[in-house]
Amino acid sequence: MPGCRGQDSRFELLREVVRGPVRRQVPLASYTSWRVGGPAEILVEPQDEDDAGRLFSVFHEHGWPWRLLGAGTNLLVADRGVREVVVSLSALQGIEPLGPQQVRVGAGLLLSKLVKRCVESGWQGIETLGGIPGTVGGAVTMNAGAGDQTVGGCVLAARVVEQGAVRDWPAQRFDFDYRHSAVTPEQAVLAVDFAFDAAEPAAVAQRHAVALAHRRRAQAVHGANAGSVFKNPSRGSAWKLIDACGLRGVRRGGAQVAPEHANFIVNNGDASAADILGLIRQVQAEVYRRMGILLEPEVRLMGDFGEDHES
Ligand SMILES: Cc1cc2nc3c(=O)[nH]c(=O)nc-3n(C[C@H](O)[C@H](O)[C@H](O)COP(=O)(O)OP(=O)(O)OC[C@H]3O[C@@H](n4cnc5c(N)ncnc54)[C@H](O)[C@@H]3O)c2cc1C
CATH class of the missing domain: 3.30.465.10 (Uridine Diphospho-n-acetylenolpyruvylglucosamine Reductase; domain 3)
Known part of the structure; x- marks a missing residue:
């Protein structure tokens, strides 16, 4: 992982190459529907397809890792943030x-x-x-x-x-x-x-x-969320399994299995990404213990979750 000087030189080069905004230490919570997550060390927003093409060829040339951010409605960003360069294509609107x-x-x-x-x-x-x-x-x-x-x-x-x-x-x-x-x-x-x-x-x-x-x-739930957390298994539906295990409404820190929809996890205002990931793991473990079915998350993780999970 590059140190601060590595990030400095990346930042300077990206500012030279890309026409769109290149910013440092950008808090990502407001870029996700769960409203949690730490900063992107660098966030780049290419202006158009040509600009994006140049950006990705620079990443490839230098072997720099990057991650794509859409509207962040299916994404859990780590509290520690994202060390890879984060790219938003929100300007590509045609x-x-x-x-x-x-x-x-x-x-x-x-x-x-x-x-x-x-x-x-x-x-x-x-x-x-x-x-x-x-x-x-x-x-x-x-x-x-x-x-x-x-x-x-x-x-x-x-x-x-x-x-x-x-x-x-x-x-x-x-x-x-x-x-x-x-x-x-x-x-x-x-x-x-x-x-x-x-x-x-x-x-x-x-x-x-x-x-x-x-x-x-x-889907009338209260609290910031990312829609369905788990995919439906090949037979049955995720929410019914979660409900049958008595997990509806269960809390972990500021995160809660939505009382109105058992396959949604809501941020009650002060949840961390660790709370949400912990609750995801808890639901998975309990459904597996009681039903023998391992629910697969539909939501994607981004960033540094430490040893628990790779980005
Ligand atoms: C209230 C609510 C209801 C929802 N209902 C539904 C539903 O009914 N059905 C459903 O399918 N989903 C649903 N979702 C989930 C979500 O809206 C979808 O998965 C959506 O398509 C994600 O788009 P996004 O731009 O927000 O992607 P993000 O959440 O930003 O990213 C999701 C993944 O896609 C990657 N990605 C994003 N853009 C690109 C790109 N241009 N190129 C390559 N990779 C990319 C990201 O890196 C990440 O891995 C719901 C979410 C919410 C909050």
Whole structure:
């Protein structure tokens, strides 16, 4: 791990290479929906795809580790922060028409804005996903979904950084599955081409409205959270298992299994990332002890959690 001088020279070089903001010691709690986590030693926000391309080729050339931050709605950032350079693609916001019902979208655009565009245009495919927070890049990486729709189901191709170079990925490269894609922490999705189906606009708008209303009822929890913490196992649902183990409402420091939704963990205001990770581990251990099922976290960890976990 580089010392302070290593970080100084990185910082100076990145400021020379990147047109967008390069900042030091940036607290990340406000960049995540859980509202916890320490600082990024360096946070870089490239201005556009070219700027991002230059940034990732510098990382590759120097062998510098980096991590991608979307809207932080599925992310637990360590209290000690992140030593790798953190990159936000929030400036990559474009929506460019490609053909009938087809668009190229920047990874930093909020998914809800893409859904809105689809609903206004009468395109079907992701209209029930309007209430999922986060960016298009995060949604593709996580293959976000709800009910019978997933983001991956409408992906045609994407521009992805791997080994420091921007490459075109056809949809098959993503190997989309339930909350899974083949994108690794060493790869970055810069832009995504989507193909939707033409449909009756009123029907698309209706499905969008119904899904939003359902979500408001089903996910009415109090406290900062990251949505579902665990993936559903191959049989059954995570919340039912957690509930059956009597864990609903259990607390650890400022973190609590949400009384309203057993697969959500809320920050009651003063939780640390260690509280949340401790509660995740406690739920996993108890469900495994009682049910013999090891719940797999859907949320991702970022940063230095010490010996308990690698970033
Ligand atoms: C209230 C609430 C409700 C939710 N409901 C749902 C739901 O119904 N269905 C569902 O699937 N999810 C749900 N989520 C989880 C979350 O919104 C999704 O997983 C979302 O797609 C994450 O996007 P993000 O931009 O916030 O990614 P982040 O949380 O910032 O990142 C998630 C992971 O993706 C990586 N990543 C982010 N952007 C990129 C990129 N451009 N290239 C490569 N890697 C990248 C990050 O490094 C990290 O590993 C919910 C969350 C909340 C808070």
